[in-house]
Amino acid sequence: MLRIAICCGGGFSSSTMAAHLNKQLADSKYKDEVTLQFIPFSALWGKAGAFSNGRIDERQDEVDVALCCPHLEYPAKNAANQDLLRIPVFILPMRLYGQISIDGVVEEAQDVLELWNNGAENPITFPDEPRSMTATRNVSHRRWLEQQGK
Numbered sequence: 001m002l003r004i005a006i007c008c009g010g011g012f013s014s015s016t017m018a019a020h021l022n023k024q025l026a027d028s029k030y031k032d033e034v035t036l037q038f039i040p041f042s043a044l045w046g047k048a049g050a051f052s053n054g055r056i057d058e059r060q061d062e063v064d065v066a067l068c069c070p071h072l073e074y075p076a077k078n079a080a081n082q083d084l085l086r087i088p089v090f091i092l093p094m095r096l097y098g099q100i101s102i103d104g105v106v107e108e109a110q111d112v113l114e115l116w117n118n119g120a121e122n123p124i125t126f127p128d129e130p131r132s133m134t135a136t137r138n139v140s141h142r143r144w145l146e147q148q149g150k
Contacts, residue, residue, distance in 0.1 A: 002034045003062065004109045008069035012076040014038055017098055024102035034106055036037055039063065041072050045084040060087050065109045070094045073123065080122035088116035090124045093135035100140070107140035
């Protein structure tokens with residue numbers, strides 16, 4: 001079972017995105033292979049967020065990979081530098097965020113896990129995309145490579 005978290009700072013956009021993706025997941029070929037949930041980014045390591053009532057339990061053990069909204073690039077780097085992350089964290093490119101399908105989410109998560117298992121460090125980036133903010137693709141990295149003939 002592949003367990004994916006969709007993360008952002010406060011939760012409005014990513015919780016909406018996670019709900020939309022869960023509807024797609026229920027009708028997809030992945031329904032018995034993947035779980036997807038919203039988790040505030042700071043909750044991954046148990047930091048109390050702006051909308052919590054104090055310290056909360058860390059939630060990294062609930063998921064295998066975290067896909068985060070674009071504005072979390074620098075907070076993800078800071079969390080990685082503080083050794084707060086034990087799971088792979090990937091920043092979704094701006095053009096992909098909010099438009100990605102469940103197929104794209106699963107492909108992105110699988111490819112991020114493969115990079116992690118091969119020694120990549122957080123936040124995970126694809127070799128040809130060192131910064132998510134500069135990525136121009138609107139499909140999963142895997143499909144983008146196929147479209148480029150690579």
